Amino acid sequence: MKDYQLVSRVSAEELDKQLDELADRINRDYEGKCLLLIGILKGAFMFLADLARRISLPVEVDFVRLTSYGNKTESSGVIRITKDVEMDIQGKHVLVVEDIVDTGTTLAWYLDHLQNYQPESVKVCALIDKLERRETEVPIDYVCLRLEKGFLVGYGLDFSEKHRNLPGIYEVEFDK
Ligand code: PRP
Numbered sequence: 001m002k003d004y005q006l007v008s009r010v011s012a013e014e015l016d017k018q019l020d021e022l023a024d025r026i027n028r029d030y031e032g033k034c035l036l037l038i039g040i041l042k043g044a045f046m047f048l049a050d051l052a053r054r055i056s057l058p059v060e061v062d063f064v065r066l067t068s069y070g071n072k073t074e075s076s077g078v079i080r081i082t083k084d085v086e087m088d089i090q091g092k093h094v095l096v097v098e099d100i101v102d103t104g105t106t107l108a109w110y111l112d113h114l115q116n117y118q119p120e121s122v123k124v125c126a127l128i129d130k131l132e133r134r135e136t137e138v139p140i141d142y143v144c145l146r147l148e149k150g151f152l153v154g155y156g157l158d159f160s161e162k163h164r165n166l167p168g169i170y171e172v173e174f175d176k
Contacts, residue, residue: 003174003175004159004172004173004174004175005172005173005175006153006154006163006166006170006171006172006173007170007171007173008168008169008170009147009150009152009168009169009170009171010145010147010155010168010169011168012167012168014168015050015144015155015167015168015169018144018145019050019051019054019144020054022051022125022142022144023051023054023055025142026051026055026057026095026125026142027054027055027056027057030057030093031057033057033093034057034058034059034060034092034093035055035057035058035059035060035093035094035095036059036060036061036062036087036089036092036093036094036095036119037051037052037055037059037060037061037062037095037097038062038063038064038085038094038095038096038097039061039062039063039064039097040063040064040065040066040096040097040098040099040106040107040110041063041064041065041083042065042156042158042164043098043099043100043156043157043158043164044097044098044099044127044156045063045156045164046155046156046164047097047099047127047144047155047156048061048097051097051125060087060092062085062086062087063083063085064081064083064084064085064110065081065082065083066079066080066081066082066106066109066110067079067080067082068080068105068106079105079106079109079110081113088117089114089117089118089119090117090118090119091118091119091120092119092120093119093120093121093123094114094119094120094121094122094123095122095123095124095125095142096110096111096114096122096123096124096125097125097126098124098125098126098127099126099127099128099155099156099157100126100127100128100130100152100157101124101126101128101129101130101134101138101140102130102133102134103133103134103135103136104134104135104136104137104138105135105136107124107138107140108136108137108138111124111138111139123141123142124138124139124140124141124142125140125141125142125143125144126140126142126143126144127144127145127155127156128143128144128145128146128147128152128157128169129143129145129146129147130147130148131146131148132148133148145169147169149171150171150172151171151172152169152170152171152172153166153169153170153171153172154166154167154168154169154170155167155168155169157169159172
């Protein structure tokens, strides 16, 4: 038996609208350039797919999977790459696509790591910025949604690997 309910926070229609606006900005900012989108697995897979199809520039796509030791509420700050990108990054305009920036630990580490490969530029695009949870300062150039509160699932985000497939974003409300 489930001991929680899902409450809608952002509908698929609203996401569509926000993504259109975000992609417009990206298309304008990178006009005349090629872009390498690096999605951080697993959460970013749906956001990246929907964003990529709205980008009118030449786009390359790759993915990285990062894990953080320690549990989710007390990140140890030790990050490990469990699946690296396979493309050459040197000289490319990289846009890192993340689902949630929470404490910022994962992204800060990865941005630092990317510099070893000498990209031409690196920017960050996040589906959700949870600014109030930030522990490590990290630059986010494009934010789709600012949602401070709640355990969020759907549109790539999971609760014990479930609900990633939902087309909108929901908050998990646990039964009392
Ligand atoms: C989530 C999210 C970020 C990270 C953010 O990934 O996708 O990568 O946590 O947390 P931080 O800002 O506190 O470092 P998660 O480990 O849940 O993996 P998943 O994307 O595969 O679900």
